[in-house]
Amino acid sequence: xxxxxxxxxxxxxxxxxxxxxxxxxxxxxxxxxxxxxxxxxxxxxxxxxxxxxxxxxxxxxxxxxxxxxxxxxxxxxxxxxxxxxxxxxxxxxxxxxxxxxxxxxxxxxxxxxxxxxxxxxxxxxxxxxxxxxxxxxxxxxxxxxxxxxxxxxxxxxxxxxxxxxxxxxxxxxxxxxxxxxxxxxxxxxxxxxxxxxxxxxxxxxxxxxxxxxxxxxxxxxxxxxxxxxxxxxxxxxxxxxxxxxxxxxxxxxxxxxxxxxxxxxxxxxxxxxxxxxxxxxxxxxxxxxxxxxxxxxxxxxxxxxxxxxxxxxxxxx
Amino acid sequence: xxxxxxxxxxxxxxxxxxxxxxxxxxxxxxxxxxxxxxxxxxxxxxxxxxxxxxxxxxxxxxxxxxxxxxxxxxxxxxxxxxxxxxxxxxxxxxxxxxxxxxxxxxxxxxxxxxxxxxxxxxxxxxxxxxxxxxxxxxxxxxxxxxxxxxxxxxxxxxxxxxxxxxxxxxxxxxxxxxxxxxxxxxxxxxxxxxxxxxxxxxxxxxxxxxxxxxxxxxxxxxxxxxxxxxxxxxxxxxxxxxxx
Numbered sequence: 356x357x358x359x360x361x362x363x364x365x366x367x368x369x370x371x372x373x374x375x376x377x378x379x380x381x382x383x384x385x386x387x388x389x390x391x392x393x394x395x396x397x398x399x400x401x402x403x404x405x406x407x408x409x410x411x412x413x414x415x416x417x418x419x420x421x422x423x424x425x426x427x428x429x430x431x432x433x434x435x436x437x438x439x440x441x442x443x444x445x446x447x448x449x450x451x452x453x454x455x456x457x458x459x460x461x462x463x464x465x466x467x468x469x470x471x472x473x474x475x476x477x478x479x480x481x482x483x484x485x486x487x488x489x490x491x492x493x494x495x496x497x498x499x500x501x502x503x504x505x506x507x508x509x510x511x512x513x514x515x516x517x518x519x520x521x522x523x524x525x526x527x528x529x530x531x532x533x534x535x536x537x538x539x540x541x542x543x544x545x546x547x548x549x550x551x552x553x554x555x556x557x558x559x560x561x562x563x564x565x566x567x568x569x570x571x572x573x574x575x576x577x578x579x580x581x582x583x584x585x586x587x588x589x590x591x592x593x594x595x596x597x598x599x600x601x602x603x604x605x606x607x608x609x610x611x612x613x614x615x616x617x618x619x620x621x622x623x624x625x626x627x628x629x630x631x632x633x634x635x636x637x638x639x640x641x642x643x644x645x646x647x648x649x650x651x652x653x654x655x656x657x658x659x660x661x662x663x664x665x666x667x668x669x670x671x672x
Numbered sequence: 673x674x675x676x677x678x679x680x681x682x683x684x685x686x687x688x689x690x691x692x693x694x695x696x697x698x699x700x701x702x703x704x705x706x707x708x709x710x711x712x713x714x715x716x717x718x719x720x721x722x723x724x725x726x727x728x729x730x731x732x733x734x735x736x737x738x739x740x741x742x743x744x745x746x747x748x749x750x751x752x753x754x755x756x757x758x759x760x761x762x763x764x765x766x767x768x769x770x771x772x773x774x775x776x777x778x779x780x781x782x783x784x785x786x787x788x789x790x791x792x793x794x795x796x797x798x799x800x801x802x803x804x805x806x807x808x809x810x811x812x813x814x815x816x817x818x819x820x821x822x823x824x825x826x827x828x829x830x831x832x833x834x835x836x837x838x839x840x841x842x843x844x845x846x847x848x849x850x851x852x853x854x855x856x857x858x859x860x861x862x863x864x865x866x867x868x869x870x871x872x873x874x875x876x877x878x879x880x881x882x883x884x885x886x887x888x889x890x891x892x893x894x895x896x897x898x899x900x901x902x903x904x905x906x907x908x909x910x911x912x913x914x915x916x
Contacts, residue, residue, distance in 0.1 A: 463748030471756030473714030544689030589882025621883025623828025
């Protein structure tokens with residue numbers, strides 16, 4: 356990076372810091388309000404056996420209502436989320452310690468999050484719940500079928516699971532090949548059937564359509580007919596392009612070339628859609644920063660000064 | 673034993689699942705296999721987490737460059753794992769109030785919910801959002817309308833991008849729309865079809881659909897042949913080199 360680029364980025368950071376300082380000095384922002392709902396459970400004799408509060412997020416404009424208060428954990432979360440979002444955006448400048456820190460947090464948390472989901476949705480109800488149902492029902496999943504009996508066949512996936520975890524051991528790595536083989540075989544079986552049903556037979560069936568389309572009045576819908584004919588021609592020409600057992604010469608070559616054109620349109624449409632999806636995500640993140648964190652959309656009557664209402668129309672708010 | 677048994681396991685499981693689709697008697701075998709598969713997939717996440725921990729602990733203990741980031745990753749991993757497995761901050765299920773572990777592990781207000789809501793979701797979506805900049809930058813440098821194919825790709829992308837924004841209304845909003853109460857004429861349909869939002873619909877519903885269908889048919893055939901190669905033991909790459 357040259358000095359001019361560094362200077363531009365320095366100016367951007369200084370402006371952002373001044374803006375943030377101005378927001379802190381002039382208004383309330385970056386808070387999450389919640390409303391508590393008491394939950395009480397009655398025992399058989401009618402007395403209250405247990406009670407606790409659940410909290411629901413409410414919009415900032417309701418902050419003066421009774422029972423509404425600032426949620427400290429959620430407000431900390433909002434700030435952590437905003438600061439880490441800025442850390443991730445800092446990668447646009449280049450790789451830096453802020454980005455690496457945020458990246459490490461998200462990788463570590465995501466890996467553990469997936470482990471926890473697997474534990475509570477599969478290992479406990481399906482594995483442990485089938486081997487020792489009474490014990491599982493007693494503490495973790497009381498809603499488990501009360502008639503369920505121990506199914507010792509599930510000792511096999513337990514053994515396969517232990518064999519899979521053997522991969523972490525310094526010796527005997529081949530032991531994990533057995534569960535891996537189960538995994539590969541099952542995937543192959545599911546995919547073969549699933550793809551043949553959904554992506555082969557169903558796609559061909561959906562392509563066999565009338566090319567002479569009638570409108571509700573009984574006449575010929577010319578554009579719908581042209582569309583149907585084009586679609587059928589497109590599928591056939593693309594498939595001919597994928598078919599390499601015939602040399603792409605003469606009529607086959609010309610049809611294959613038409614197939615390439617259809618594929619190019621498909622890739623262009625895919626590209627356009629992907630870009631639009633990413634821009635929508637970007638817009639969501641900017642909305643989060645400007646509206647949910649900085650409150651530039653004036654979510655409470657007394658939250659921001661009039662300057663923000665001048666800024667927001669320019670930002671599309 | 674080290675290589676034959678896995679081949680037999682893969683073939684048996686795979687063909688049981690395939691047969692369970694065609695033979696009603698074996699339908700439950702396929703369902704059980706699916707449950708076993710899900711259990712092993714969950715355990716695979718444990719393996720992945722364990723491996724992540726092992727590699728990063730080694731990096732920290734060796735004080736290799738970037739070890740501090742590994743330490744942060746380990747801390748994030750262990751904190752998330754602990755609060756998730758212990759269901760920190762969850763309330764018991766109202767029906768089973770006397771079972772403290774009966775609550776939803778990711779219920780609103782729980783520690784794991786907090787981590788997902790304020791760390792994992794915003795950060796992963798920001799990472800994906802940043803791709804908008806890189807895609808635009810790469811497209812600006814790479815897209816050149818040098819021939820028919822490239823022009824088609826570029827033109828389609830441009831139309832689809834415009835057709836999904838207000839720019840479509842501004843640019844082609846002057847073209848007449850179809851009247852709902854009369855049978856549309858040929859030219860009425862033509863002008864209406866040239867509006868950018870309608871053109872986008874046509875591209876997506878005709879040209880893109882045709883290309884996608886052909887690609888999907890090709891993928892299905894590829895998956896079917898690869899699956900058969902694996903099940904019949906022709907493709908054994910998943911067994912590794914056999915050095916261990």
